Amino acid sequence: MPVKKTTKKATTTKVTKKGSAAKKAVDNKKAKAYESLRGMKDILPKHEGYWLDVFHKSESVARAYGYQYMQAPILEQAQLFVRSIGKGTDVVNKEMYIFEDRDGKKVALRPELTAGIARAYISNGMHNLPQPVKVWYQGPMFRHDRPQAGRYRQFHQFGCEVLGDRDPVIDAELIAVSYNTIKDLGIDAVVHINSIGSLEDRQNYLVELVGYFRSKRSYLSDESKKRVSKNPLRILDSKDGQDLEVIQDAPQIIDWLSQDSKAYFMKVLEYLDELQVPYVLVPTLVRGLDYYTDTVFELFVDSEDALSAQSALGGGGRYDGLVEQLGGRLTPAAGFSLGIERIILAMKDQKQKLGDVPAEKKPHIFFAQLGEQGRRRALSLIEQLRKSGVFVGSHLSKNSLKGQLELANKQHATHTIILGQKEVQDGTVIIRDMDSGIQEIIDQKKLEKKLKKLLEIV
């Protein structure tokens, strides 16, 4: 096809536009531009306002509650995720990036980080630290799902985990951390909460539930019919109209909780009241991962219209059995994670237009240089300023003063320093006020002091 095209162009345009025809031919031979993989998004400088805001605010909230930074590898043994998240789950079954490395070992890109943290807790003997261990993290996760707005194959999470203790106050605190992080970012959120009890509670409940669904089997959607034996709990999450009617009258797990779990859950709710975190009890909330016990919760954007598919900002819960299941000693734990892309989506929705305005509203000083000597002097001067904590913008590869002033203007500089041959010889520098256009000549030695004053005042 490219060949056909070029010959056609060449023949039709050979008299008039020889040059452009030839150029076309060259263009067609040019290597095809690469595109990013499906569902992989570039994070662009124009969105730095959002991303840095989420990074910084989430970090500061986590630290304020006494959480420490931690990371686990992006790549882990595939088995780790299969065992922890669960064989029957969609995350493992159809969404995980799983492949063999060069040694033939089965590895997987992490679809979430709780399992990795739990593994790291065991491998690093972190049970010898004062318990509980409270950590936070942020970073990319991978799920091979069909992309949609607010859903990508590489996405980013901020999360917290508390390992080594079981107390309702921990659950409540985690919910408060997640809720307040979102709130600090200007988003109104609601917490959906439920308890799915201990593993034992769940066994008993499941017997009852399956019995119920069997009796109503003919009313269920096809998808849910399959799940009756495979993953009956998940039917409760269904949004299918038919299913919803059946679910309404289904037995609720809350009625099957042990005394201990019930009391535990009540305490969590009491503490949430104390923390003034608004929540909604959702008896059908079960979460998609197998390792949860007792408290489970999800966070949603709190707005009438935006309550569509992508309004889930994150979720979490208690997972008292996970560490033991992965080969550690019995270690109760709980945690949550928030989707950063989802948060940013909500921020945009709520017209928190941080991305449109430079995040930094501080005064900005631009350094313009002229001529080789000016450039040299500018290099050392800027370096000197930087060392003393004065940051100036510059574009030293540009030669014309006009061009540099243009840039200064686009970057909303309040002042521009101009340094050319003349100034180099005099040991001075021009400071131009970008609003009034008034220029002042000052000694280079006084520059640092002057700039510090400007940066403070404005």
Added chain:
RNA sequence: GUGGCUAUGGUAUAAUGGUUAUUACUUCGGUUUGUGGUACCGACAAUACGGGUUCAAUUCCCGUUAGCCACCCCA
């Protein structure tokens, strides 16, 4: 994974089965030498990819890929 809609320069768009594919923004350069925001001039730059129908396809058809939306699920 299933279904629906879509695909024109970096962005946003116009148009057409037939000479050179419209316009705006952005980017770069210029309107004399060392002064930005305005104005004027100019340049770069696109029919996603592959195949079919046709004398002729950017336009019609099919496939692929990608994006969006819904489902599934989740963050």
